[in-house]
Amino acid sequence: MDKYDLIVVGSGFAGSMATLNFLETCKKLNKNGRVALVEVGRSDERCGASRWTMAYLRLDKDLRFDEDWKHEMKMVSKGETDMEYCEKLGAEAQNTALYVQDKGVKFVHHDEENVLLEFKTGQHFVFPDGGGRAVIDCLMGHIQGYKNCDILWETEARHLLTDRRGAIRGLQVRKKDGLLYDINAPNVVLACGGFEGNREMLAKYVGRRTHELPLIAPGLKYNRGAGLNMALEVGAGTAGSFDGMHCELVDKRATKPDAVIWGHNYGIVVNEQCKRFYDEGKRHLFATFEMIALELWRNHNQKGYFITDDTIMKRFRPGWVFDTTDQEPEKADTIHDLAVKLRIDPEALEKTISEFNAACNDKPFDLMKLDGKATTGLDPDKSNWANPIVTAPFYGYPVESHLTFTYGGVKTNTDAQVLSTNDVPIPGLYAAGEMTGLFYNEYPPATSVLRSLTFGRLAGTKVAEELGSKSILRSAADTVSFKYAFSTMVLFDDWLAGISTVTPSVQHTQPKTFYPAGNWVEIKAPEPYPAKHLPHVVSSIHPYKS
Structure with a gap:
């Protein structure tokens, strides 16, 4: 097959950014670099989760990144995360957002009036108009304008090729004819996601019953851990907690992907026995939406129900908190009738809500702070926003936990170079996106898209800048x-x-x-x-x- 200067594996946020920035930098530096973009899915699928996400970004009105995120990362990881990497993301995130905006992506600037954000962005966050699909379509449109880029759809990356001293020399792929081919290139960027679509790896690393977790987006079926396995074969180091994963509560009736029910803080969540099982007001919405989803999957048979009343629904709807799903909430004038519609025990739900209402203290209900309006004597108690559920009509959503991405991945430095098990860069090997390990214990959110875009950009740019530089293995000049x-x-x-x-x-x-x-x-x-x-x-x- 043809020889390239770079092979990029994966066409999501990280892969598209690596490809486009390589092409643009080569053009700027008057270099004749060739790149192959390898994607296991079809051209009409836009694989992985990139096209499906709403792509919330932890940015302020000037597209500056939340400076407190790195502290949150250090806290939840208990000091395990790579702080140098976090600092690099903080320094580069605004440049990434401005780059994407310059390419034609329109950002929606959202001032949040009801949800208390832990972000230091002035109660502000940003998302692309059209979600992740708009970003991917924009980047791919620019990529397809270059003649020195070949996009290889329905092509499965199998193994990295190395020379006898371990430097990258290409990639072995399986095309749709079932045969194996070698593609030659001195540089490879792995950007093909985690192992969400590989049940064997989920069982191996995360544990039992992971097969019960639906994927939050259909494209995740292609995230089979190929990049991780290929990198491990050539001696890559690892980072992130391999037993960790990011999950979200999703409306189980929804007919669309990524139908998240965000507002668990503003009511109660019960299991199939109509029992509460998590402190819904423990911390901010974005700080707890992952952990309640994991608890539902891990210990409550994947059957949950969010319950609230008219006071909350009038405050939040319409809006992103409850309207990401394509289904209307179940609605009834009594708790009994709501339970019937949700197909759970009416008497048990009435008992739980009656006990909850009686346990709420008299402090003012204030959504714009951790208000201390809590319950007393329940197991578990609710720490904040414990407002009695008393105003009809009452509303409910049946929810289950969906898998979004895995934590464990390859270890990289701040230039997106893959590090070996003894922390030296593997010559010619780069990685970006969710196949790179970073998170431990919890995921401080609204950053995954940004880090994928950012380190994809840095990887593609670095390869292009170094293209043609001499190596002791290849030249005796100078x-x-x-x-x-x-x-x-x-x-x-x-x-x-x-x-x-x-x-x-x-x-x-x-x-x-x-x-x-x-x-x-x-x-x-x-x-x-x-x-x-x-x-x-x-x-x-x-x-x-x-």
């Missing part, structure tokens, strides 16, 4: 001289072929040739390759001292 003495018998390997050598005691340095101890060799190697690194590629030598 050389500097290093002298080495032989402390033991030395085997010069294939990497020396073509590199100029001067040897007073040995006329020629030939690949795969042994030379006895006591000789010395002057190796002319290209800058800026430091002399101290040569012992890593030529064994048993040390700097010569005359």
Whole structure:
């Protein structure tokens, strides 16, 4: 197959950004770089979750990133997360948003009046008009305008190809004819998502009953952990909690993907026995919507019901909190009749709500702060926003937990280079998006899209900028001289072929040739390759001292 300068695996946020920024940077620097964008799905699917998400972004009115997010990351991860990576995202997020906006994506700037945000953005967040689909279509439209990019649909990435010293040299793929092909390139960006669509890996890393978790978007079936497995094969390190995953409460009646019921804080959530099981007011909405979903899946048979009253619905509807689903809530004039519509025990639900109402304190109900309006004597108590459910009509949604993305992934540095198990970059290998590990224990939200876009952008740009730069493995031009003495018998390997050598005691340095101890060799190697690194590629030598 043809030779490329870069192969990008995955066409979501990270992959599209890596591809487009490589193409644009090559054009800007007058380089003739070629890229292959490899996607296992069909061209009309826009695979993964990118096209389906609402893509909420933790940005203020000037598209500046929430400066407190890094502190939230450190807290919930208990110090495990890569803070240097978090700092890099904070520094680059605004540039990413401005870039996407410049490409033609229109942002909706939302001032939130009802939901207390933990974001330090002035009660503001941003999302693209048209959601994730608008971003993907925009980026792909620009990519398709370049003749030096081939998009390989219905092509499954199988294995990374490396040279005998471990540097990337390409990718093995399986095309829709069922046959394997090699694609040659010195650089690969892996951007093909986590392992949400791989039940074997979910069982291995996350645990039992993961097969009961529906996927929040149909494109996630293609996220089978291919990138992670390929990277592990070549010695990549890992990051993120592999038993962790991000889930959300979804309207189980919905006919559309990503039909999230966001407002669990503003009522109660009960299980199939009509029992509350989680403190719905423990913290802010975005700080708890993941954890209640995990609890429903883990310990309550995936059957939950959100219950509230007219006071809340008049405050929030219409709006994103309860209208992401395409279904109207169940509605009734009595709790008994609402339970019948939800197909749960009317007497049990009436008992739970009666006990909840009686346990609420008399503090003012204030949505714009953690108001301390709580219950007393319940198990569990509700810590904030415990407003009695008394005003008819009453409303309910049947909910279940859906899997959005997995936490565990490959370890990268702030340039999106994949790090080996001993934390050095694997030459030519990059990764971005949700296949890179970052999160531990919890996911501080409205950042996954931003980090995918940002590190995809950085990866594509870096590959293009370094395109054509010389390597000691590939060129002997612009050389500097290093002298080495032989402390033991030395085997010069294939990497020396073509590199100029001067040897007073040995006329020629030939690949795969042994030379006895006591000789010395002057190796002319290209800058800026430091002399101290040569012992890593030529064994048993040390700097010569005359």
